[in-house]
Amino acid sequence: xxxxxxxxxxxxxxxxxxxxxxxxxxxxxxxxxxxxxxxxxxxxxxxxxxxxxxxxxxxxxxxxxxxxxxxxxxxxxxxxxxxxxxxxxxxxxxxxxxxxxxxxxxxxxxxxxxxxxxxxxxxxxxxxxxxxxxxxxxxxxxxxxxxxxxxxxxxxxxxxxxxxxxxxxxxxxxxxxxxxxxxxxxxxxxxxxxxxxxxxxxxxxxxxxxxxxxxxxxxxxxxxxxxxxxxxxx
Amino acid sequence: xxxxxxxxxxxxxxxxxxxxxxxxxxxxxxxxxxxxxxxxxxxxxxxxxxxxxxxxxxxxxxxxxxxxxxxxxxxxxxxxxxxxxxxxxxxxxxxxxxxxxxxxxxxxxxxxxxxxxxxxxxxxxxxxxxxxxxxxxxxxxxxxxxxxxxxxxxxxxxxxxxxxxxxxxxxxxxxxxxxxxxxxxxxxxxxxxxxxxxxxxxxxxxxxxxxxxxxxxxxxxxxxxxxxxxxxxx
Numbered sequence: 001x002x003x004x005x006x007x008x009x010x011x012x013x014x015x016x017x018x019x020x021x022x023x024x025x026x027x028x029x030x031x032x033x034x035x036x037x038x039x040x041x042x043x044x045x046x047x048x049x050x051x052x053x054x055x056x057x058x059x060x061x062x063x064x065x066x067x068x069x070x071x072x073x074x075x076x077x078x079x080x081x082x083x084x085x086x087x088x089x090x091x092x093x094x095x096x097x098x099x100x101x102x103x104x105x106x107x108x109x110x111x112x113x114x115x116x117x118x119x120x121x122x123x124x125x126x127x128x129x130x131x132x133x134x135x136x137x138x139x140x141x142x143x144x145x146x147x148x149x150x151x152x153x154x155x156x157x158x159x160x161x162x163x164x165x166x167x168x169x170x171x172x173x174x175x176x177x178x179x180x181x182x183x184x185x186x187x188x189x190x191x192x193x194x195x196x197x198x199x200x201x202x203x204x205x206x207x208x209x210x211x212x213x214x215x216x217x218x219x220x221x222x223x224x225x226x227x228x229x230x231x232x233x234x
Numbered sequence: 235x236x237x238x239x240x241x242x243x244x245x246x247x248x249x250x251x252x253x254x255x256x257x258x259x260x261x262x263x264x265x266x267x268x269x270x271x272x273x274x275x276x277x278x279x280x281x282x283x284x285x286x287x288x289x290x291x292x293x294x295x296x297x298x299x300x301x302x303x304x305x306x307x308x309x310x311x312x313x314x315x316x317x318x319x320x321x322x323x324x325x326x327x328x329x330x331x332x333x334x335x336x337x338x339x340x341x342x343x344x345x346x347x348x349x350x351x352x353x354x355x356x357x358x359x360x361x362x363x364x365x366x367x368x369x370x371x372x373x374x375x376x377x378x379x380x381x382x383x384x385x386x387x388x389x390x391x392x393x394x395x396x397x398x399x400x401x402x403x404x405x406x407x408x409x410x411x412x413x414x415x416x417x418x419x420x421x422x423x424x425x426x427x428x429x430x431x432x433x434x435x436x437x438x439x440x441x442x443x444x445x446x447x448x449x450x451x452x453x454x455x456x457x458x459x460x461x462x463x464x465x466x467x468x
Contacts, residue, residue, distance in 0.1 A: 089323070096453045097445055136447040171467050211331055211463055216383040219330045219456075226460040229445055233405050 002030070002038045002052075003134045004061065007189050011046040011066045011157075017058035027052070027059055043130050043141035045069045069139045074100050074180035075228045076157055078148075080107040080187030081217040082115030090218040091125045094142045095132030097225040102129075103145040103154065110187035117147055150195055154202045157182055163204035165220050169207030172227040175234050183208075183224040185217055236264070236272045236286075237368045244462050245280040245300045253286075253293035259284070261293055277364045277375035279303045303373045308334050308414035309462045310391055312327065312382075313342040315423030315451040316349030322454040325359045328376045329366030331459040336363075337379040339387065341429050344421035351381055384429055388436045391416055396439035403441030406461040408468050417442075417458040419451055 004023045011017075017028065017040075022232040034054040038206040040045055040061055045068050077099055081087045087104065090196070094102050102125075104117050122144060130139045148156060160182035184191075184205055191199065199205060237255045245251075251274075253261065268288040274295055276283055279302050284295040310332055315321045323340065328336050336359075338351050356378060363375045382390060392418035397406070418425075418439055425433065433439060444457040 058392050092450075093453050093456075096447055096449050097457070098447060136449065138447045167395060171464065209467070210460075213330055213332060213372045215330050215370065216326075222327075222453075222456055223331070223460045226444075226457045230405065230461060230464070234445070 001033055002027070003137065004035060004040055004041050004070060005130055006040050006046075006061070008042050008044040009046070011042050011048045011063055013063055013066045014031045014050075015064045016053070016060050017050075019023050019061055024057070024059045027033045041133055041137075041139055043133055043139075045071060072098055072100060072140060073178035073232060074160065074182075075225060076101040076103060076160060076180070076182040077185060077221050078103040078105045078153060078157075078182060079185045079217055079221050080105050080110045080191070081185075081221070082110040082117065082187060083217075084121050084220055086216065087117055087219045088122065089104060089127055090124055090221050091128045091142070091144065092132040093218075093222050094225060095129050095138055096136040097140045097222065098140075099225045100140065101143045101145065101157070102158065102178045105184075106149045107187050109189045110134075110200050115187075119146070122146055126211065148204045150198050151202070162203040163208045163224070164199060164203075164205035165210050165215075165224060166207040167209055167212060167214075169209040172208045172231055173206065174231055176228075178232065181195055181228050183221070183228070185208055185220045185224060187217055198203070199204055236261070236270060238272055238372065239364055239368050240274050240276050240280075240295075242276050242278040243280070245276050245282045245297055247282075247297055247300045249402055250294050250296045251284075251431055252360075253295055258291070258293045267422040273371075275367055275371075275373055277367055277373075279305060279373050281373045292372075294392055304416050306332055306374060307412035307466060308394065308416075309433075309459065310337060310394060310416040311411055311455050312337040312339045312387060312391075312413070312416060312452070313419045313451055313455050314339050314344045314425070315419075315455070316344040316351065316421060318351065318355050320450065320452045321351055321355065322359055322362055324455050325362045325376070325378065326366040327452075328459060329363050329372055330370040331456065332374075333376045334374065335377045335379065335391070337387070337391065338381045339418075340381055340383045341421050342426045343423045349384045349421075349440060353380070356380055384432050384441055385436070396437040397442045397459060398433060398437075398439035399444050399449075399457070400426060400441040401446060403443040405464055405465060407440065408465055410465045412466065415462050417455070417462070419454045419458060421451055425444050436458060
């Protein structure tokens with residue numbers, strides 16, 4: 001099945017949507033023919049079946065049926081990640097694994113010019129998140145927050161049970177159902193004592209192990225996503 | 235702590251080892267000074283503490299104490315992965331997450347020239363696995379097999395409980411302790427019916443879910459590694 005992305009909220013049964021230039025280019029590259037059935041995703045829970053029409057270089061999709069999927073249980077990953085390529089890679093995996101929110105956090109070791117994510121990277125990450133949804137069939141693209149200070153994180157993202165990735169922690173709690181979970185993943189080199197003071201004071205997290213070896217930030221974040229999805233299934 | 239890699243089996247207490255050129259280059263780049271304490275890993279369970287000495291451009295390490303870690307419980311990932319970059323990335327993550335063996339398998343959808351892993355990539359993967367051990371502190375580098383046909387996989391890797399990644403499967407079994415586990419991860423597009431016939435006949439796997447969305451092969455393989463390590467802890 002061919003999938004394509006449409007703007008958030010654009011899917012209305014019986015209407016015809018213009019396919020944007022990027023998506024139209026993908027259709028051309030894949031040699032898709034007019035009249036093909038497609039699945040359209042809007043990244044905010046909308047999933048439609050439609051039929052492609054072509055008018056010269058312009059492609060349209062006629063929306064035949066729409067379903068709206070409920071927002072999944074919140075799985076937020078607050079990640080002290082600095083490296084651009086590793087962060088973008090993580091975004092793709094987060095979309096595949098059903099992460100709902102990814103928050104790049106400013107920590108003592110990831111607040112400097114040389115290892116801080118730039119706004120351009122954040123915007124690229126948002127596009128990457130939607131692209132990965134197209135590939136994986138996830139109707140909900142992860143929201144990618146701007147770089148956020150550790151201080152005040154709990155005010156911006158309230159009502160979460162916070163889990164701190166810590167090799168010396170316990171296995172991830174089981175039977176969490178749809179509880180909203182927020183993970184704290186340190187940067188390369190880890191959180192420093194000042195970071196942990198803020199974390200303990202504001203978020204009072206449970207310490208959860210992701211493995212015995214030193215994990216890169218993106219590996220830890222993916223492991224966190226996998227375990228959270230697993231605990232929701234159990 | 236500075237870590238460096240030495241050849242398998244090279245760590246003997248009281249002896250002095252020449253540091254190879256790649257590792258010596260890393261020491262220079264990191265501006266490590268003579269007399270520094272280092273941790274040396276041999277990738278086959280050997281972990282030593284030693285002291286660095288320098289003789290012009292040559293570096294040596296005097297091995298002061300050695301421990302040999304037992305081989306961890308076998309976690310084998312048989313992966314129908316074709317894309318080189320994604321495979322190499324997976325190798326790094328496998329080392330961080332304690333995978334013991336990675337087997338690129340030849341499946342109907344990953345046996346063609348354009349999507350088959352080349353021998354050069356396999357050799358690069360073996361170096362990458364050791365490098366990732368240095369970063370993560372894992373004393374056992376994952377073994378990377380040559381590309382292996384699906385047929386006969388169980389003869390080459392006997393005495394494993396086989397788990398087949400399948401979105402419609404059950405959650406990963408719990409309480410596995412140190413049971414040797416072999417995962418079967420399909421290529422992009424999945425195993426075809428002929429592949430599954432071989433798999434069922436020769437390996438009789440349990441079907442285990444890794445998530446509800448379509449996962450790229452490397453995402454599925456990492457999720458498998460994370461869940462296996464989790465089930466060993468529980």
